[in-house]
Amino acid sequence: MIYLPNLLNLKNEIILASASPRRRLLLNLLGINFSTEIANINEDDFVSNEPEKIVMELAHKKAMEISKKFSDKIIIAADTLVFLNNELLTKPIDKNDAYSILMKLSDNTHQVFTGIAIYNPINSKYELDYEKTNVTFRQLDEKEVQTYIDTGSPMDKAGAYGIQDDFGAVFVSKIDGCYYNVVGLPLTKLYLMLKKIGELPSN
Amino acid sequence: MIYLPNLLNLKNEIILASASPRRRLLLNLLGINFSTEIANINEDDFVSNEPEKIVMELAHKKAMEISKKFSDKIIIAADTLVFLNNELLTKPIDKNDAYSILMKLSDNTHQVFTGIAIYNPINSKYELDYEKTNVTFRQLDEKEVQTYIDTGSPMDKAGAYGIQDDFGAVFVSKIDGCYYNVVGLPLTKLYLMLKKIGELPSN
DSSP states (O other): OOOGGGGSOOOSOEEEEOOOHHHHHHHHHTTOOOEEOOOOOOTTOOOOOSHHHHHHHHHHHHHHHHHHHOTTSEEEEEEEEEEETTEEEOOOSSHHHHHHHHHHHTTSEEEEEEEEEEEETTTTEEEEEEEEEEEEEOOOOHHHHHHHHHTSGGGGSGGGOOTTSHHHHHHEEEEEEOHHHHHTOOHHHHHHHHHHHHSOOOO | OOOGGGGSOOOSOEEEEOOOHHHHHHHHHTTOOOEEOOOOOOTTOOOOOSHHHHHHHHHHHHHHHHHHHOTTSEEEEEEEEEEETTEEEOOOSSHHHHHHHHHHHTTSEEEEEEEEEEEETTTTEEEEEEEEEEEEEOOOOHHHHHHHHHTSGGGGSGGGOOTTSHHHHHHEEEEEEOHHHHHTOOHHHHHHHHHHHHSOOOO
16 A cells, blocks of 8 residues: 555665664655665765755765665665855754854744755666755744753754754744755655656667 | 743643644644644634635634633634635545646645634633745646545545645645644744743733
8 A cells, every 4th residue: 555656666675875763754754665774974075165066965975885885776865954144054062052053043044955866776877956945943032942952852953953843843934945855855856856767768 | 851831831721622633743743731622613604705814713713612611721723724826725525626626736836824713711812813835836747646646645635635645745846934834733823822822911
């Protein structure tokens, strides 16, 4: 009774090159069977200087790293970064940093970028693309930011929040773009890319 | 270890006037304790003629209906409607209707409106407001729409889709507004309204 994967012509096993439990949940939502492998790349090492190019460069590197080891499997790799006025917001280094990041996001609009790279060894098809979503926070007060930090949840998240968290959900006043991109994997973009790499050779 | 409700000054028990399992899940996400009661109002009976006024009228009616029976409890009521070019899209009456609705949404932008009414009997505070989200579908093909309808999921949903479904997730190319509003309960708006009705009298 798994319907959606029937529309995708994916004959080989799929590997998701990601350690993120949130990405795993999202790929599960589509009913796709997959295993996960963590790509050991240095995520601070990139040559691109624009957000969309950086996330595609890192997703590409992850896909190449994993496809070397599993040459007969379909590889899905993704990288998500958060930018505010072209400044990269990383995971907070401590509670003070988390506070500072969340207060910068307060009453402001930032951008979430995810790069996706997919390689299909059957037909050697490769797709590389990205998604961008604008996320607007309402004005936050000190008490709710401190309480959120006390839950511990901001500490492992780029931009110090998760839109799927209790507090994250009530901090965001609106988004413009793909919601699932903000969680970590833009599902519509991913689905369309999976459709493309499943296409049979035209000759 | 429930943190978010500590920021809301809600002393009484809370009733969610809704039968929707999706609304229940969303209110649970905030960590709020509540029970549910179904308001027996006629949802096809309203005098307003603009989307935002209709959803507020229906949410208000639901809140009043339940507060009559539970006079000492905080009541949260909500009503969500889907509009395409000011045409109300209801739940599909059969599979053909579901197909027709989804094909209208294809490659198009529609609007999701939720009205929220909250009444606090302790201080007699009452809040009534609404949220609007623009939802854009990519171009759908016949096969994916038919497959989605075969899953049965569209049949109990206004607009014949759920953005949190496998297919719904890959039909939506972008949204402009609150994501949780599209699922059925705009959490940021709800949180801010709950804060207001929890405020102590100023004298």
